[in-house]
Amino acid sequence: MLRVVIATSLLFVAGAAWAQLDVRVEPSNSEVRANIEAFIGELKAESRRDMWRLARHSREQAENAAQALGYYNARIRPQVEGPDDAPVLILHVQLGEPVRYDRVNIRVVGPGEGTREFALPSSDRLRSGETLHHGHYESLKSLIRNQALRYGYFSGGFSQQRIRVNPLANQADLDLVYRTGERYRLGEVTFTETPFNEDLLQRMVSFEPGTPYDADLIASLNRDLLSAGYFESVQVSAPNAQAVDGVIPVQADVQARKPHSLGFGGGFSTDVGPRARANWTQHWLNARGHSRGAEMELAGPRQNLSGYYQIPLTPPMSNTLRFVTGYQREDIDDVESQNLTVGAQWQRRLDSGWERVVGLRLEQEKFSVGNDRGNSTLLIPSLSFQRVRSSGEIDPTHGWSVQFDLQGAKEGVVSDIDFVRVNSTVKGLYTLADKHRFLGRVQGGAIASNSFSRVPPSLRFFAGGDQSVRGYAYRNLSPRDESGDRIGARYLATGTLEYQYEFRSGWRAATFVDHGNAVDSWDDPLKTSVGVGIRWVSPVGPIRFDVARSVSDPDEGFRLHFSMGPDL
Known part of the structure; x- marks a missing residue:
C-alpha cells in the first residue's frame, strides 16, 4: 500500500513524563518517548473508566508522534493501571523498523540556483538510507524560506514539497524543489x-x-x-x-537628537583621590554634521581642560578628523608638570574592526623631576590601534582588548630632542560555569632617546597603583635619582592574573597577583605583589576594593586600592 504524507507534523520535546502517563518504548528510544509524551500532554481522568475513554485518542496521538520521527509501523497497546481515583495510562510502544529515505530530490532552481545565497549546508540527515524525520525536513524548508527572504527572492516558492511514504517497504521518497524567481x-x-x-x-x-x-x-x-x-x-x-x-x-x-548635552560626574580612587568631571558636547552645529566639545577634570594631584572640533569624513560614522587642544597640570610626589597641547587626529574604524588613530600634535611642557627642571617643545606624530571584543554587556562574561601606541619626535623639526616611544596593553577575560571569572593583563613599553634626561615626565614610565602593581602606591615604582626622588623610566613591564568568584548576584570575591616594574635596564628586578578584593557590579560598571601587599618588599606594608571602570 502506498500513501502520501505531506510533512506538516510538529515535533515537541518534553522534559519529563506527565504523572498519569507512562510510555514504555521497545527498543528504548528517548526521542520517541519524549515526542509521544509531548503530543499527548497532561491527562486528567477521575476514574479508570475515564482513562480508558482517553486511551483511544492517546493511542492515535502516539502513532502520529512516532510517525513524525519515521516509525510508521509502530504497534501501540494501551493499558490502564493504578487505583480507581488515580489511574495511570501505560502505552506499550513496539517501534519496529523505521522508514528510510530511498530517493531524495532537493533542488533550488531559477536565477538563484548555484549562488552563494542558496548554498545549503550539507546534511547527513536528508539523504538516501537515512531515517525519515519530519522535523529535519521542516527545518530545511524553513532554512530555504529564510534565505529567500534575507536575500530578496520575494517571488520565490516551492514548486514541489512532499514526502511519499511506503510503510510496507519502510521506504520514503522526498521531493523538495524551490523556484527562486528574480532577486529584488x-x-x-x-x-x-x-x-x-x-x-x-x-x-x-x-x-x-x-x-x-x-x-x-x-x-x-x-x-x-x-x-x-x-x-x-x-x-x-x-x-x-x-x-x-x-x-x-x-x-x-x-x-x-538635541544638539547640546552636559555631563557631570565624580569619583574616587586611591591613585588620585576624589575627582570631579564635567563635559559639554555639541553633537552637531551645522548641516554638514560638524561637532565640538569640551571636558574638565579636577583632582588633587591633577587638573586638565581639553576641547575638540570634529569634521565627519566618509563614511561619517567611522571616519573623522578631529582638532584637539588641552592643558594639564600634575603634581604627583616627585613630579610636577604643566602641559599645553594642540593637534589633530584622523580617527578611522577599519573594516577589520580595529580603531586606528593617526595624530600630529605640538606639545609644550614645563616640568620638574626630582632635582631636574626643564622645558620641552615637541612636534609628535603618532599612530595607535585599538580593538575590544566582548560579550557586550556592561559587565561582560568574556572578551579581550588590545591597545598599541607608537609616537616620536625628531630633533630640529620643531622638537628639542629625538625620541621614539612604544606602549602596548593586552587584556583578556573568561568566565567558567557562570561564577568563576579569570582576568589577565600584560603591559609593556619602551622609550629610545638621544637625551632621556630631557624627555618630559608625561612620556616616561611609572608603575604601581590601582591599574598596575597593586602592592605599591600610585607611580611609586620608578628609578630614583641621587636624592631618592622618582624620575620615571625608559621601560615598563607589568602583568596581572586575577580570579573572581561570584558568591552573590552582582558581588564577587577576588584574589590576584601582580608582577612588574618601571626600569631603566632589563637587568633591574621586577616586583611582585598579591592581594584579595571585593567586586560590586554597579549600574555604572564594576567597582573594586582591593587589599594588596608586596612580596618583593614586605616593608611596604598593606596597600588599600579603590577604583571603578570596565575590566576590558
Whole structure:
C-alpha cells in the first residue's frame, strides 16, 4: 500500500513524563518517548473508566508522534493501571523498523540556483538510507524560506514539497524543489526631514542604488545611523510590497537628537583621590554634521581642560578628523608638570574592526623631576590601534582588548630632542560555569632617546597603583635619582592574573597577583605583589576594593586600592 504524507507534523520535546502517563518504548528510544509524551500532554481522568475513554485518542496521538520521527509501523497497546481515583495510562510502544529515505530530490532552481545565497549546508540527515524525520525536513524548508527572504527572492516558492511514504517497504521518497524567481534590488535611500544636508546623509549609506537586496544591509544601515551620534531614533525599512520593477525603495525615518548635552560626574580612587568631571558636547552645529566639545577634570594631584572640533569624513560614522587642544597640570610626589597641547587626529574604524588613530600634535611642557627642571617643545606624530571584543554587556562574561601606541619626535623639526616611544596593553577575560571569572593583563613599553634626561615626565614610565602593581602606591615604582626622588623610566613591564568568584548576584570575591616594574635596564628586578578584593557590579560598571601587599618588599606594608571602570 502506498500513501502520501505531506510533512506538516510538529515535533515537541518534553522534559519529563506527565504523572498519569507512562510510555514504555521497545527498543528504548528517548526521542520517541519524549515526542509521544509531548503530543499527548497532561491527562486528567477521575476514574479508570475515564482513562480508558482517553486511551483511544492517546493511542492515535502516539502513532502520529512516532510517525513524525519515521516509525510508521509502530504497534501501540494501551493499558490502564493504578487505583480507581488515580489511574495511570501505560502505552506499550513496539517501534519496529523505521522508514528510510530511498530517493531524495532537493533542488533550488531559477536565477538563484548555484549562488552563494542558496548554498545549503550539507546534511547527513536528508539523504538516501537515512531515517525519515519530519522535523529535519521542516527545518530545511524553513532554512530555504529564510534565505529567500534575507536575500530578496520575494517571488520565490516551492514548486514541489512532499514526502511519499511506503510503510510496507519502510521506504520514503522526498521531493523538495524551490523556484527562486528574480532577486529584488535596493533603490534610493530617502530620509525624513532632518537638519543635515543630503550629502552628509547619503555618505552614511554603505550601498549603492541597484545593489541586490540583503536584509543585513538594512540592519547595518540602521546601526550605522545610530552610531553616527546625530539621531535620537532611527527606523530603516525596505518593504518589498512597494517594489517597482524589482526595485525596493528604502526609507530611513530618523529624528535628530538635541544638539547640546552636559555631563557631570565624580569619583574616587586611591591613585588620585576624589575627582570631579564635567563635559559639554555639541553633537552637531551645522548641516554638514560638524561637532565640538569640551571636558574638565579636577583632582588633587591633577587638573586638565581639553576641547575638540570634529569634521565627519566618509563614511561619517567611522571616519573623522578631529582638532584637539588641552592643558594639564600634575603634581604627583616627585613630579610636577604643566602641559599645553594642540593637534589633530584622523580617527578611522577599519573594516577589520580595529580603531586606528593617526595624530600630529605640538606639545609644550614645563616640568620638574626630582632635582631636574626643564622645558620641552615637541612636534609628535603618532599612530595607535585599538580593538575590544566582548560579550557586550556592561559587565561582560568574556572578551579581550588590545591597545598599541607608537609616537616620536625628531630633533630640529620643531622638537628639542629625538625620541621614539612604544606602549602596548593586552587584556583578556573568561568566565567558567557562570561564577568563576579569570582576568589577565600584560603591559609593556619602551622609550629610545638621544637625551632621556630631557624627555618630559608625561612620556616616561611609572608603575604601581590601582591599574598596575597593586602592592605599591600610585607611580611609586620608578628609578630614583641621587636624592631618592622618582624620575620615571625608559621601560615598563607589568602583568596581572586575577580570579573572581561570584558568591552573590552582582558581588564577587577576588584574589590576584601582580608582577612588574618601571626600569631603566632589563637587568633591574621586577616586583611582585598579591592581594584579595571585593567586586560590586554597579549600574555604572564594576567597582573594586582591593587589599594588596608586596612580596618583593614586605616593608611596604598593606596597600588599600579603590577604583571603578570596565575590566576590558
